[in-house]
Each structure stands twice: as structure tokens, then as C-alpha cells.
């Protein structure tokens with residue numbers, strides 16, 4: 001599981017280990033170079049979770065921009081008063097500019113959904129796609145932050161992407177913008193985010209992942225009204241979790257048989 005650390009210390013204790021099969025697409029919990037050095041195969045579960053995770057990203061984006069969390073808390077707390085033109089007014093999603101940080105499988109699936117909402121889509125990553133994408137334009141990180149009404153973080157966690165979004169990046173965003181993170185919590189600096197949300201630097205944030213995870217209930221982000229947090233539900237549908245489990249099992253069996261894994265990180 002993505003919560004298990006597979007590092008030198010663990011590998012030291014498992015001298016006969018042949019294959020590590022992760023039931024997730026992200027493998028930041030696995031020391032890949034240590035596995036490579038020992039000839040251990042590593043598998044993961046890409047593709048089967050792409051569309052489900054993009055659904056969550058889009059739902060989280062709408063919930064954040066349109067203040068679902070605050071609304072639900074008001075209803076539960078008996079604070080739903082008379083209809084008021086300025087009550088919990090949010091930001092439009094349709095027709096706005098969406099910036100996607102990390103344009104892999106999931107980032108591209110989010111972009112496909114944005115087309116239906118007549119959004120202009122920008123993306124950034126190390127290099128533009130080799131085949132230009134009809135739905136999205138490649139820009140620098142600075143330009144994306146400056147122009148986007150909504151920013152979705154979908155890049156994998158690596159040494160380079162740790163705290164990719166911190167004070168400078170949040171400052172570069174529009175004060176009306178939202179930030180959504182569906183990747184790994186460590187891509188966003190939580191202290192900088194809390195400051196940005198409480199000082200009006202950005203409008204709101206939607207997090208499906210946090211740092212630490214699970215986030216303790218007394219973490220300031222949990223009680224920040226314009227921060228909407230879901231507990232790492234990206235791929236959490238019955239069909240997708242079954243598909244992930246089956247692919248992880250097939251990877252494992254292939255590895256034990258000495259065959260090439262169906263979805264390898266290290267073949």
C-alpha cells in the first residue's frame with residue numbers, strides 16, 4: 001500500500017524478495033534505486049484509476065470553488081438562514097481558466113472534463129507533450145499561476161516536486177483563484193497554504209491529500225473555512241479499487257514467475 005515504506009531498511013530484512021507490487025499509481029513510498037540495485041521488480045496500477053481520480057479532481061474543484069464544505073457545515077450547524085444574494089458566493093468553474101500542474105494520464109483526464117465546462121486549459125510540466133494536445137496549452141509554471149482561475153496539482157511526488165507550491169507560487173496566483181491537490185500532500189507547503197488561505201492571498205483550496213496524512217483534526221487547515229479536505233479518495237470507487245487490486249495481484253504473480261510485469265515501474 002502507498003502507506004508502506006519500502007526502503008533500504010525493509011529490503012535488508014527481505015533478502016529473497018523478488019517483486020514489490022504497489023496497489024496505487026504513485027510509488028514515492030518505494031526506494032526505486034534500492035530495488036533496482038537488488039534486481040527487485042516493482043509494479044504499480046496506472047490507467048485503471050485515471051478516470052476515477054479525474055472525476056474526484058473535478059468534483060473537488062467544483063466543491064472548492066462553490067464552497068460546498070462551508071455550506072454543508074452551515075446546514076449541519078443550523079446556520080442556514082434566509083436566502084441572501086451574497087451568502088457563500090463562490091467562483092465560477094465554467095468558462096474559467098484551468099491550470100494543470102503535471103500533465104500525465106490523470107492531468108490529461110482532468111483537461112478532458114474541463115472541455116465540457118468550456119474552460120481554457122493550461123498545463124505545465126518539465127517539457128511540453130511531444131504530440132501537442134488539442135485541449136490544453138503548455139506554459140511555464142509562472143505563467144500558469146498568473147493566468148489560472150483554478151490550479152489543479154496532478155504531478156507525482158519526487159525530490160524536485162516536494163513543496164512545489166509554496167509562498168512564492170501562492171503569491172503569484174490570483175486572489176480569486178482556487179488550488180486543488182489530488183497528488184501527494186508534500187507537493188504543497190501546508191504552512192504557506194494556511195497563510196495564503198487566511199490572508200486572502202488565494203480564494204480557497206481543495207485537498208484530497210495532505211501532509212501529514214491522515215491530517216490531525218487539530219491541524220489549522222482542517223478548521224480553515226476555505227479549505228475543503230477529502231481523505232485521499234481519488235481512486236475510491238468499487239470498480240476501480242477492484243481493478244487496482246486485480247492488476248496489483250497480476251503484477252505480483254508475474255514477478256514471482258520471473259515474467260515481465262503487466263504494469264512495471266521496474267520491469
Ligand code: DGY
Nearest residue numbers: 023024025026234235
Ligand atoms: C495512487 O494511486 O497513487 C493514489 O494516490 C491512490 O489512488
